[in-house]
Amino acid sequence: MTLKTSVSRRAVLAGAAAGSAALAAPAIVSAQAGTLRIGVLLPRSGLLAQAGQSCHRGALAAPRVLAELGYRVELVHVDTESNADIARTQAERLINDGAHVLTGAFDSGHTLAIAQVCEQRQVPFVVNIAAAPPITEQGLKFLVRNFQTGPQLVTNGLRLINNLIAATKIDPKRAVFLHANDTFGQAQRNAMDAIFPRTNMPFQLVESIAYDPRAQDLSVEVTRLRSLRPDLVLVVTRASDAIKLVRDMVRQRFEPMGIVSPGSPGMYDEEFYQALGPLADFHVSNLPWVNPKSAMTQALERSFAATNPGNRFAADGFNAGFTFEALLIAADAFKRAGTTSGVPLMEAIRATNLTEHVMIGGPIRFDEKGQNPNIGSACVQNRGRMPVVVLPEDSATMAPVLPMPGWQGRT
Amino acid sequence: MSVFAPLNGRAKLLLALFVVGLAAAPIAADRYLLSVLILIFYFAYLGQAWNIMMGFAGQLSLGHSLYVGLGAYVAAALWTKFGIGPWAGMFAGMAVAMAFGAAIGWLGFRFGIAGVYFALLTIAFAEFTRIAFDHMDWTGRAGGLFLPVRAEQAHQWWNLRGGPLLFYYLALALMLGALWLCATLRAARIGHYWLAVREDEAAARALGIDVFAVKMKAVLISSAMAAVGGTFYAFYYNNLFPAQIFDMSRSIEMILAPIVGGLGTLIGPILGAFILTPLGEGLIAATEEAGLSAPGTKAVFYGLALMAIVWVAPSGVWPWLRRKLGLETP
Numbered sequence: 001m002t003l004k005t006s007v008s009r010r011a012v013l014a015g016a017a018a019g020s021a022a023l024a025a026p027a028i029v030s031a032q033a034g035t036l037r038i039g040v041l042l043p044r045s046g047l048l049a050q051a052g053q054s055c056h057r058g059a060l061a062a063p064r065v066l067a068e069l070g071y072r073v074e075l076v077h078v079d080t081e082s083n084a085d086i087a088r089t090q091a092e093r094l095i096n097d098g099a100h101v102l103t104g105a106f107d108s109g110h111t112l113a114i115a116q117v118c119e120q121r122q123v124p125f126v127v128n129i130a131a132a133p134p135i136t137e138q139g140l141k142f143l144v145r146n147f148q149t150g151p152q153l154v155t156n157g158l159r160l161i162n163n164l165i166a167a168t169k170i171d172p173k174r175a176v177f178l179h180a181n182d183t184f185g186q187a188q189r190n191a192m193d194a195i196f197p198r199t200n201m202p203f204q205l206v207e208s209i210a211y212d213p214r215a216q217d218l219s220v221e222v223t224r225l226r227s228l229r230p231d232l233v234l235v236v237t238r239a240s241d242a243i244k245l246v247r248d249m250v251r252q253r254f255e256p257m258g259i260v261s262p263g264s265p266g267m268y269d270e271e272f273y274q275a276l277g278p279l280a281d282f283h284v285s286n287l288p289w290v291n292p293k294s295a296m297t298q299a300l301e302r303s304f305a306a307t308n309p310g311n312r313f314a315a316d317g318f319n320a321g322f323t324f325e326a327l328l329i330a331a332d333a334f335k336r337a338g339t340t341s342g343v344p345l346m347e348a349i350r351a352t353n354l355t356e357h358v359m360i361g362g363p364i365r366f367d368e369k370g371q372n373p374n375i376g377s378a379c380v381q382n383r384g385r386m387p388v389v390v391l392p393e394d395s396a397t398m399a400p401v402l403p404m405p406g407w408q409g410r411t
Numbered sequence: 412m413s414v415f416a417p418l419n420g421r422a423k424l425l426l427a428l429f430v431v432g433l434a435a436a437p438i439a440a441d442r443y444l445l446s447v448l449i450l451i452f453y454f455a456y457l458g459q460a461w462n463i464m465m466g467f468a469g470q471l472s473l474g475h476s477l478y479v480g481l482g483a484y485v486a487a488a489l490w491t492k493f494g495i496g497p498w499a500g501m502f503a504g505m506a507v508a509m510a511f512g513a514a515i516g517w518l519g520f521r522f523g524i525a526g527v528y529f530a531l532l533t534i535a536f537a538e539f540t541r542i543a544f545d546h547m548d549w550t551g552r553a554g555g556l557f558l559p560v561r562a563e564q565a566h567q568w569w570n571l572r573g574g575p576l577l578f579y580y581l582a583l584a585l586m587l588g589a590l591w592l593c594a595t596l597r598a599a600r601i602g603h604y605w606l607a608v609r610e611d612e613a614a615a616r617a618l619g620i621d622v623f624a625v626k627m628k629a630v631l632i633s634s635a636m637a638a639v640g641g642t643f644y645a646f647y648y649n650n651l652f653p654a655q656i657f658d659m660s661r662s663i664e665m666i667l668a669p670i671v672g673g674l675g676t677l678i679g680p681i682l683g684a685f686i687l688t689p690l691g692e693g694l695i696a697a698t699e700e701a702g703l704s705a706p707g708t709k710a711v712f713y714g715l716a717l718m719a720i721v722w723v724a725p726s727g728v729w730p731w732l733r734r735k736l737g738l739e740t741p
Contacts, residue, residue, distance in 0.1 A: 044706035053706060078695070079706055084648060084655065085450055089692060092443040108555065112650045116560065120574055121442065134557040134650075181545050183652050186553035212542070 035072045036334040038327060039094030041104035041114060046082025050239065050271065051106055051319055055128060057311055058320025059103075061304040062327045068299060071331035080105060084113045091117040100340040101126060101349075103326040106319075108132035108183065118142045122342040124333075124349050128326035129319065131187060136371040142346050144370040146325050148263070148288060148377075150187035151195060156377035157262025157286035158199050161232075163391050164284065164379050165202060168402040170257055172203040172231035178221060178245070179236035179264075180213040188236040188264060206230060213241045222248040231257045237266035243275045250279060250407045257403035261285040268380055268387040270315040278411055281382045282404035289378040289387075290321040290358050291395050297358040300324055314386050321358045328357060329364060360395050422738035426678075433583055437576055445575045449647070451688045452582035453640065458668035458680030459589035460636035465666070466675035467597060468629035469609030470519075471526060474533030475637050476661035477540050478508040482638025483645035483656055487558055488550050490570075490646075497571045501642040505635040511536065512634030516627045534659060541657035550651075558649040571646035578647050585643060586681065589636060594677050596632070605629060609675070637665075671720055673727025682729045690716055 043052035337348035361376030379391035486500030672683025
């Protein structure tokens with residue numbers, strides 16, 4: 001639900017020689033007394049629309065839960081259109097409009113564009129999702145990130161593969177790493193190259209294969225995969241290429257023990273389930289996830305069902321969960337700081353210590369760089385076209401199943 | 412001001428007021444308006460660079476993001492890897508972009524690849540450069556290249572480190588510099604050669620114009636200018652990703668302003684940028700005000716507005732406006 005006060009704007013004549021073009025230059029509007037005004041910048045259209053809309057659904061579900069917890073927030077939603085230019089100008093506009101905190105922005109480039117604005121204007125920025133390590137390596141004082149960096153995702157993802165092997169008693173000897181050659185995929189590849197040799201995994205990583213996520217199909221990559229005979233296929237994908245990958249595996253009758261993502265989206269997206277049906281089952285994603293046993297998660301799920309009746313919380317849990325937590329962090333800091341002023345509000349955000357939250361992991365805290373080091377990861381396996389937590393045991397609602405059943409005869 | 416001969420006295424006065432107004436704008440403009448104006452100047456500048464290729468010389472390039480990306484990456488990489496400042500890096504970026512431009516030009520013009528086929532060639536170069544940069548370790552591959560943002564460098568204009576005012580005046584200088592350069596070129600012999608080639612290449616050749624050399628000059632100047640824009644972009648945003656900077660959508664963004672404003676005119680790219688960027692920003696605010704929160708709503712209205720503009724002024728807004736306001740020389 002979007003709560004928004006009406007904002008008056010002054011029209012600005014731009015270009016005397018050219019005639020006039022109205023610019024929406026907003027007046028600063030104060031939020032209701034005692035309410036925190038949060039600008040939510042997400043890529044709800046354009047290239048990143050699928051993920052951005054998923055995050056947005058979490059933001060829509062948030063106010064009700066936050067109100068139940070005693071927080072008063074007002075959200076202003078802005079679509080960055082998957083464009084860094086718009087992300088930057090809209091960050092400026094939101095602050096002009098009286099936003100006390102900004103959250104977003106899913107994409108690392110957009111996040112850094114917004115972060116520069118927030119730094120200059122001394123407005124706190126709580127990053128919901130963005131994995132590039134440099135975001136918290138720049139010494140930015142008005143930014144915190146409640147999301148794992150690429151290397152953290154891979155480290156936790158690989159650790160959980162060991163747990164998965166132990167829990168299912170499989171004995172893989174060979175693995176291949178297949179990744180989309182985009183910003184995120186490349187960051188994961190770099191992390192994999194650096195971290196895998198140090199992890200003493202019980203299998204050999206025989207090759208890493210990069211593919212263009214814009215390719216029409218992945219038949220060439222799957223042919224190469226088959227020739228390498230891996231027991232495990234480790235993937236970093238997006239939904240559309242994960243679909244292509246499984247389809248080409250089925251076409252070529254290639255059946256590894258399992259397809260496991262050491263920290264990427266794709267295989268738990270609604271699009272993946274809809275496109276593949278029973279073929280979407282049994283794939284594993286190792287990544288941060290909502291804790292199904294947390295009371296706050298359950299409250300968020302109820303609110304999500306009410307605000308997004310056409311969508312399943314299970315498939316949106318990752319994006320919605322992190323977006324909700326970003327808002328929770330801001331709201332909690334405001335409650336403690338008792339002011340919307342940027343500097344004390346940021347101090348309160350940096351002093352965050354939230355033991356009750358929705359994502360699996362320890363208390364939400366931030367180190368000196370503004371990074372939350374306590375975010376956990378879970379093994380999430382697709383079961384019955386649903387992402388289900390199968391590890392760690394204290395959060396699991398099902399036991400993991402590997403090797404995965406063959407493609408044929410699935411229902 | 413002889414280079415602005417096509418403009419009459421009233422037009423020159425308006426232009427002078429316009430420049431003075433923009434120079435003084437930061438006194439009254441808020442941060443948001445400044446950020447929008449920076450974008451306007453940036454796209455106006457790039458529009459001028461592309462206008463030399465298409466508007467003056469008649470060569471359709473749909474891969475200008477290649478030159479912007481090269482200028483951005485070369486300057487940013489020299490800065491992050493060797494500490495070479497952006498002003499020097501800018502010239503290195505220009506040189507690399509011109510080398511690519513020369514290669515494209517030579518292939519296209521030497522072998523008679525023209526029209527849409529030349530456009531495809533430019534797209535192909537931009538695309539394979541994107542893929543190459545996706546795999547180049549030195550520039551961070553697809554994972555991106557991040558320029559450090561250090562507090563101690565917050566006010567070093569010589570390193571393009573500073574606040575919005577620095578980038579505002581820099582972008583304004585780029586836009587006005589490009590206007591002056593384009594006006595100078597168009598008034599010069601080369602400008603007339605370009606127009607001759609654009610109108611009828613065979614006739615131009617028959618008149619003794621070295622068509623190949625003339626077109627090569629267009630691509631070299633245009634690519635160098637675009638590379639400077641890329642350097643500005645790199646230090647304004649402080650991060651670069653091949654998938655974003657080399658993307659064809661960036662090339663399309665770049666050519667919209669001159670097309671809407673008036674292809675082949677001096678003021679067209681500036682006017683186009685002053686229409687399109689505020690239009691986009693205004694529509695975001697307007698759709699938000701109207702409670703139209705469905706993703707892509709703004710894009711629908713933006714598309715409709717573009718159609719309306721093209722319907723009213725098919726040759727561009729500037730030629731139409733010039734007639735309406737009586738700004739032409741008799």
